[in-house]
Amino acid sequence: MNAALQLKDVHKSFGKTEIIRGVDLEIREGERHAVIGPNGAGKSTLYNLISGRFPVSSGAIRLRDQDITNRSAFEINRAGLCRSFQVTNLFHRMSVLDNVRCGALFSLGHKYAFWKFVSRQKDVAERADDILERIGLSGKRDWPAGMLSYADQRALELGVTIAGGGDVILLDEPTAGMSHSEIAQAVALIRRISTGKTLMIVEHDMGVVFDLADRISVLVYGEVIATGTPEEIRNSAQVKEAYLGTEAT
Amino acid sequence: MTAPGTFVARYGIWIFGAVLLLIMPHVFTSSFALNLMSQMGVLIIFSLAYNMLLGQGGMLSFGHAIYFGLAGYFTIHYLNFVYDDIAPYIPVSLFPLLGGCVGLFFGTLVGYVSTRRAGTTFAMISLGFGEMVTALTLILVAIFNGEDGIQTDRVVGPEPLGISYGPNIEVYYLIAVWVLVAAAAMYALTKTPFGRMSNAVRDNPERTEFIGYNSQRIRWLAFALSSFFAGLAGSLHAINFEHVGFEQVSALTSGLVLFMAYIGGVGHFAGPVIGAVLITFLNGTLTTYTEAWQLYLGVLFVAVIMFFPGGLAGLIIMHQPIWRIDTRLLAPLTVPYLLFIGALLVSLIGFIGLVELLIYKTSRLGAAHDLTIFGITMDPSGVVPWISFAIVMAVGVYAIRKAFPVAAGAWNTAIDQARARAAQ
Structure with missing residues (x-):
């Protein structure tokens, strides 16, 4: 089995506090891999290390056959890894359509071009139409992103994330703050957008995790204490203990 | 082809602008009015260029007059060189392009340093460079001639199509043509991948990094292109007045263009145009009536910032x-x-x-x-x-x-x- 993403003995300290304490993790090509763990386990930090937001203190991160350790965020994105954010992170004064277009521009080769019009680029239009259709925001394409409802902003967050066509997708609590009916829709959406791609997802809602994930890793205090199928994780005494133990404190 | 309705919607405002520029000198025929309108044209280009940074790219600069003024100095020198047969002849009509390249050169250089960071850091660095260049114009007397500045005669070389640029009306029309060309070019830029990403970096620089963009490079590009148009305007200023002094690179001019963009409205492409026209008009007319014009301008600025942060264009757009x-x-x-x-x-x-x-x-x-x-x-x-x-x-x-x-x-x-x- 090929690894799409591989972390080897990754450490991260902020000052004297070690947040990530030697994480080894392998995300296989084409799987949906969930990372769970109690609050403060370091899930978001782990994402920030993988996606290049923070440098690692030590260790190595590989995206397929490329070493992406401590590369800048845009280089990692260009290498095919895209991520969403836990707190919605959009271009709030721009339209929904322009948000998605911006997500697609670089990967379609338009980069920093100032000699051609965005609206005349067929590839951008097709990509944007497709994404808007998939995230269900076709009807609101001209709305400023800041005016959307929370659930719609979460959907747009996903749209901007996948617009670049990256095939390793990292989602950071995509259903946080949603109602039950919204969560069901979001899960269906995540399933659609991750088909044929590799998905890594951090999620608190266990229903979502066990519904979506092929494999699950449990992160506790900056260490991965178990990785396995949902069945294995559910029955793991170690996980139960760690989870309940930390929950209790 | 496009339907007539969309044609009017798309190009109507530009045709209206062109006709307005064409007939204005026939409506206001005094030489005072002509001079004022020429200044308006120059400052429309400059404030639009400035808004590429502020409104489009989210960069607040306190030193953008550098590129305006340095292009002006260069233009004066070049005209004098042509006069003295030192430099090859270039039609005066094309000088703004040359000035633009001077702005682009210095903008690329300074921008490489200043656009590494956004926000307050950028603003402070721009202020520093502005003061530095102003000081240099006063120190390097051989090039900038201190407080007196340098002057020229814009009537040099052959006269293509009988245009000598002796009469002010010919300079007005030169400026008018460049206003249209530069405004159209800057408007077109907002529709390109660069323009969209410039807005994106303004709204949320961090996110652009996670969709493949180096946000610093976008700011740098915006800065360089904006400096090009600032230089273009500076060159026209030099041709118009046949004189450039240290005021043109100083905080005075940098502040003026900031006022124009803000009072006109940074959130809309046409905002700076409104600001440039209004402020130039008030500046030209009120100074003959009162010594306190600067004070009134300051009060107007503060009032706009406090009560109408969208500027005059914002007031119109909200309707x-x-x-x-x-x-x-x-x-x-x-x-x-x-x-x-x-x-x-x-x-x-x-x-x-x-x-x-x-x-x-x-x-x-x-x-x-x-x-x-x-x-x-x-x-x-x-x-x-x-x-x-x-x-x-x-x-x-x-x-x-x-x-x-x-x-x-x-x-x-x-x-x-x-x-x-x-x-x-």
């Missing part, structure tokens, strides 16, 4: 959702708006009266002659004018406080009606 639905919905706004404007004028009369009295008392202490304000001659040593203007101002401010909620309420009603109609 767009209403007139898009039905222009008749604007009719009920007329009376409340006129009341508000009336109250504003009354308080302004009181304020201006007080300021003028104060200036008179402090600057010509002991002068015995009477003072004329608003056509009324009065004795400034008495208390009556002071009390009268204070009362007028108090009444005006009171009226503003009463009229503003009414005007705002009328707008709210109209926008609600428009939204209700749109929802139907």
Whole structure:
């Protein structure tokens, strides 16, 4: 089995506090891999290390056959890894359509071009139409992103994330703050957008995790204490203990 | 091809602008008006260039006059070189392109350093470079000739098509053509991948990094391109006045363009155009009436920042959702708006009266002659004018406080009606 993403003995300290304490993790090509763990386990930090937001203190991160350790965020994105954010992170004064277009521009080769019009680029239009259709925001394409409802902003967050066509997708609590009916829709959406791609997802809602994930890793205090199928994780005494133990404190 | 409706919608405003530029000198024929309009043109280009940074890219610069002024110096020198047969002849009409390249050169250089960071750091660095270049123009006398600045005669070489640029009207039309070309180019830039990403970096620089972009490079590109157009404007300024001095690179000019962009409105492409026209007009006309023009400009700026942060363009645009639905919905706004404007004028009369009295008392202490304000001659040593203007101002401010909620309420009603109609 090929690894799409591989972390080897990754450490991260902020000052004297070690947040990530030697994480080894392998995300296989084409799987949906969930990372769970109690609050403060370091899930978001782990994402920030993988996606290049923070440098690692030590260790190595590989995206397929490329070493992406401590590369800048845009280089990692260009290498095919895209991520969403836990707190919605959009271009709030721009339209929904322009948000998605911006997500697609670089990967379609338009980069920093100032000699051609965005609206005349067929590839951008097709990509944007497709994404808007998939995230269900076709009807609101001209709305400023800041005016959307929370659930719609979460959907747009996903749209901007996948617009670049990256095939390793990292989602950071995509259903946080949603109602039950919204969560069901979001899960269906995540399933659609991750088909044929590799998905890594951090999620608190266990229903979502066990519904979506092929494999699950449990992160506790900056260490991965178990990785396995949902069945294995559910029955793991170690996980139960760690989870309940930390929950209790 | 495009349908006539969309053609008018897309190009109508540009055709209107071109016709306006064409006929203005025939409507206002005095040489004073012509000079003023030429200045307006130059500053329209400059403030649009400035807004590429501020409104489009989210970069607040306190030193953008560098590129305007340095291109101006270069233009003057080059004209003199052509005159002395040192440099090859270039048609004067194309000088703005040369000036643009000078702006681009320095913008690329300085931008490499200053655009590494956004926000306050960027603003501070821009201020530093502005002061540095201003100091250099005063130190390097051989190049910049200190406080006197340098001058030239723009009539050099052959006269293609009989255009010598001797008469001011020919310079006006040169500026008019470049206003159209530069404005169209800058507008087109907002529609390109670079332009969209410039907006994206303004809204959320961090996210752009996670969709493949180096946000620093976008800021750098925006800075360099903006400097190009600033240089283009600076070159036209030099041709227009045949003189460039240290004021053109100094914080004075940098501040002026900031005022124009803000008062006009940074959130809309046309905002800086409105600002440039209004401020140049007031600057040109009011300086003959009052010594306190700078003070009034400052008050206008503060008022816009505090009460209408969208600027004049923002005030217009906030009515767009209403007139898009039905222009008749604007009719009920007329009376409340006129009341508000009336109250504003009354308080302004009181304020201006007080300021003028104060200036008179402090600057010509002991002068015995009477003072004329608003056509009324009065004795400034008495208390009556002071009390009268204070009362007028108090009444005006009171009226503003009463009229503003009414005007705002009328707008709210109209926008609600428009939204209700749109929802139907």
